Amino acid sequence: MPFNQRLADELARMASCMELLGVDAFRVRAHQRAARAIESDPTDLRELIDRSANEAAAKAALRAIEGVGDKIADKALEFARDGAIAEARQLAGEVPAGLLALLEVPGLGPKTLRALWQGIGVTDAASLKRAIHDGTILTVPRMGNKAVDKIRHALMIVEESAGRLRLGPAWAVAARIVEHMRRQVGVVEAQFAGSLRRGRESVGDIDVLIAARTPEDAEGAHGAFVAMPGVTAVLASGKTRSSVRVAIEPDPRWEPPTGGDGSGGGPGPGAGAAAVPSVQADLRTVPPESWGAALMYFTGSKDHNVQLRGLAQLRGLTLNEYGLFPDEPGPDKPPQQRGVRAIAARTEGEVYAALGLPELPPELREGRGELGLAAAPGLVREENIRAELHAHTTASDGWLSVVGLAERARLRGFHTVAVTDHSRSSTIARGLDAARLRAHVRAVHEARSQVSGITILAGSEVDILADGSLDYDDDLLGLLDVVVASPHASLDQPPAVATARLLRAIEHPRVRVLGHPTGRLVLRRAGLEPAMGELFAAAREHGVALEINAHWMRLDLRDTHARAAAEAGCLIAINCDVHAPEDFDNLRFGVMTARRAWIGPGPVVNTWPAERLHAWLRSGRPGAIT
DNA sequence: GCCGTTTTCGGCCCGACTGTTTTCAGTCG
Numbered sequence: 001m002p003f004n005q006r007l008a009d010e011l012a013r014m015a016s017c018m019e020l021l022g023v024d025a026f027r028v029r030a031h032q033r034a035a036r037a038i039e040s041d042p043t044d045l046r047e048l049i050d051r052s053a054n055e056a057a058a059k060a061a062l063r064a065i066e067g068v069g070d071k072i073a074d075k076a077l078e079f080a081r082d083g084a085i086a087e088a089r090q091l092a093g094e095v096p097a098g099l100l101a102l103l104e105v106p107g108l109g110p111k112t113l114r115a116l117w118q119g120i121g122v123t124d125a126a127s128l129k130r131a132i133h134d135g136t137i138l139t140v141p142r143m144g145n146k147a148v149d150k151i152r153h154a155l156m157i158v159e160e161s162a163g164r165l166r167l168g169p170a171w172a173v174a175a176r177i178v179e180h181m182r183r184q185v186g187v188v189e190a191q192f193a194g195s196l197r198r199g200r201e202s203v204g205d206i207d208v209l210i211a212a213r214t215p216e217d218a219e220g221a222h223g224a225f226v227a228m229p230g231v232t233a234v235l236a237s238g239k240t241r242s243s244v245r246v247a248i249e250p251d252p253r254w255e256p257p258t259g260g261d262g263s264g265g266g267p268g269p270g271a272g273a274a275a276v277p278s279v280q281a282d283l284r285t286v287p288p289e290s291w292g293a294a295l296m297y298f299t300g301s302k303d304h305n306v307q308l309r310g311l312a313q314l315r316g317l318t319l320n321e322y323g324l325f326p327d328e329p330g331p332d333k334p335p336q337q338r339g340v341r342a343i344a345a346r347t348e349g350e351v352y353a354a355l356g357l358p359e360l361p362p363e364l365r366e367g368r369g370e371l372g373l374a375a376a377p378g379l380v381r382e383e384n385i386r387a388e389l390h391a392h393t394t395a396s397d398g399w400l401s402v403v404g405l406a407e408r409a410r411l412r413g414f415h416t417v418a419v420t421d422h423s424r425s426s427t428i429a430r431g432l433d434a435a436r437l438r439a440h441v442r443a444v445h446e447a448r449s450q451v452s453g454i455t456i457l458a459g460s461e462v463d464i465l466a467d468g469s470l471d472y473d474d475d476l477l478g479l480l481d482v483v484v485a486s487p488h489a490s491l492d493q494p495p496a497v498a499t500a501r502l503l504r505a506i507e508h509p510r511v512r513v514l515g516h517p518t519g520r521l522v523l524r525r526a527g528l529e530p531a532m533g534e535l536f537a538a539a540r541e542h543g544v545a546l547e548i549n550a551h552w553m554r555l556d557l558r559d560t561h562a563r564a565a566a567e568a569g570c571l572i573a574i575n576c577d578v579h580a581p582e583d584f585d586n587l588r589f590g591v592m593t594a595r596r597a598w599i600g601p602g603p604v605v606n607t608w609p610a611e612r613l614h615a616w617l618r619s620g621r622p623g624a625i626t
Numbered sequence: 627g628c629c630g631t632t633t634t635c636g637g638c639c640c641g642a643c644t645g646t647t648t649t650c651a652g653t654c655g
Contacts, residue, residue, distance in 0.1 A: 026638060030627035069628045107644095109653050142644055194655085236654095241642050243654090280654080284642090297640090302655080309639045314631075320640055334641070484637080 003046035010041035019110035098124020168552030186217025199592030303367025390575035423471035468504025486515030550590025562597035
């Protein structure tokens with residue numbers, strides 16, 4: 001796990017302990033905020049600390065992070081030095097570990113858990129279940145039969161679900177719900193929001209927003225929502241807010257027929273092994289005139305929204321999901337209920353403009369400095385992508401023939417597709433040995449005469465072996481138009497070994513793309529943890545593009561790494577790692593990840609015109625691509 | 627614990643829903 005993530009987890013754990021111990025809520029929030037800031041910081045803080053001239057310089061650099069002050073900077077340094085924070089250990093000693101886990105149960109907050117702990121000695125899920133079973137839970141203040149029923153149900157759901165859902169499956173569920181809501185009477189707008197709209201790699205729930213013409217229409221829509229096909233439980237049901245659990249249809253392709261992804265394969269089978277049976281979906285309704293304000297409110301991350309509100313306050317305004325209002329002193333009621341007229345509310349652009357901001361794309365709304373932008377940045381878009389440089393065929397573990405692959409790529413409007421089947425070490429993925437590779441290159445060349453309107457390149461996704469050498473010798477690599485070098489095995493190497501391994505691959509003159517650089521799998525496998533700063537410097541020097549693998553199981557580089565790579569001046573390749581026809585649809589996830597990294601079309605090699613792309617691929621390798 | 631275009635002290639986003647309550651606390655996003 002990356003250093004930033006480990007540190008963020010430690011701080012978040014400290015915050016949870018403090019909550020349960022009942023310490024000042026603002027102190028808790030400061031730790032939570034710092035944890036989020038550190039988790040999403042594109043700089044590897046371990047590298048930053050190591051690079052600093054001395055402790056004071058390191059501390060100053062840490063304090064430059066929004067939300068990190070004097071004390072937390074000290075804790076970060078302590079964590080880097082000792083691998084732990086003494087205060088965290090002390091806090092953890094005061095709170096039962098099982099109680100912390102219960103914070104994950106929806107409906108159980110710190111106050112309730114503290115009451116259960118102090119009142120009747122609940123310390124974990126087992127003792128909570130006993131207290132429910134024997135009724136002692138009812139002796140705790142504010143605990144009635146309904147509350148207990150909810151807790152019992154929530155416990156069950158948490159136990160049978162993995163919690164978070166990956167971007168791809170979440171997108172499919174959300175699209176289905178939005179479709180359902182659009183069909184309801186009086187529903188004039190429907191859109192999913194939340195972390196899904198921001199393109200996060202995994203989501204905890206699905207937020208759907210609708211605008212209804214009248215309150216009666218809204219009520220009808222919420223009735224249709226809780227009665228929607230696939231709903232397994234109704235958690236809350238109101239006229240403007242409802243929450244349900246929706247069953248997730250398992251994707252047969254990700255059911256586990258064979259083993260993991262250890263040596264090759266694309267995103268890998270078996271991803272459905274820990275299939276989440278259901279996900280929470282929330283529906284919110286606003287009147288059409290509040291659509292933009294509501295969409296903003298339910299799309300922005302917590303930090304983004306807090307910053308927006310702060311900005312509104314500075315201007316003497318109040319921002320909520322109904323609009324941006326003048327902050328007139330009035331009775332203790334929200335402005336929209338006092339008949340105050342909104343300054344802006346109808347569209348997102350209108351509200352941002354009234355706050356003096358450009359309309360920020362959803363992927364940017366994370367509270368990572370986007371409010372300082374003078375103009376909306378020109379981020380890469382799906383339609384900018386004109387080439388796929390990482391695709392498999394039936395020669396290894398793909399489902400398409402070379403011709404089939406090329407035809408589908410052409411239909412997508414691509415001018416180039418690279419056939420990059422696995423190399424010999426990826427035996428599970430039927431990697432090609434030297435003889436099969438030579439034959440395959442000939443087959444790719446022959447396919448060129450069968451498909452017009454697209455350039456078919458002969459390439460390979462060559463394994464980067466554990467020592468950083470490539471899986472084919474230079475003579476074989478010389479036959480290829482494109483070499484995508486990827487790590488598939490030995491993904492638990494120590495960071496220093498992984499760094500040396502990947503640097504060696506980057507420095508190889510035949511390598512043009514570093515495929516899924518860390519080998520991580522979302523919510524499943526941490527992957528390699530090389531010193532990213534060193535990798536990026538070398539990639540820039542050698543003109544090697546770093547891949548953002550668009551498959552939702554991978555999304556590797558991840559958003560924070562991609563942002564650091566782009567800031568370091570690296571080239572980026574957004575590839576679908578095509579195995580099956582529908583994998584082309586994953587492009588949106590790769591593009592969203594690039595957008596989350598503030599990347600425009602410029603450094604993305606897949607956006608380049610054919611001539612420029614081909615020239616870049618040929619550079620350093622005279623004679624290729626005829 | 628953090629932060630500063632009123633502040634180095636005194637603030638720290640806002641509203642809906644639920645359940646247990648006779649006016650509100652807790653949770654969530």
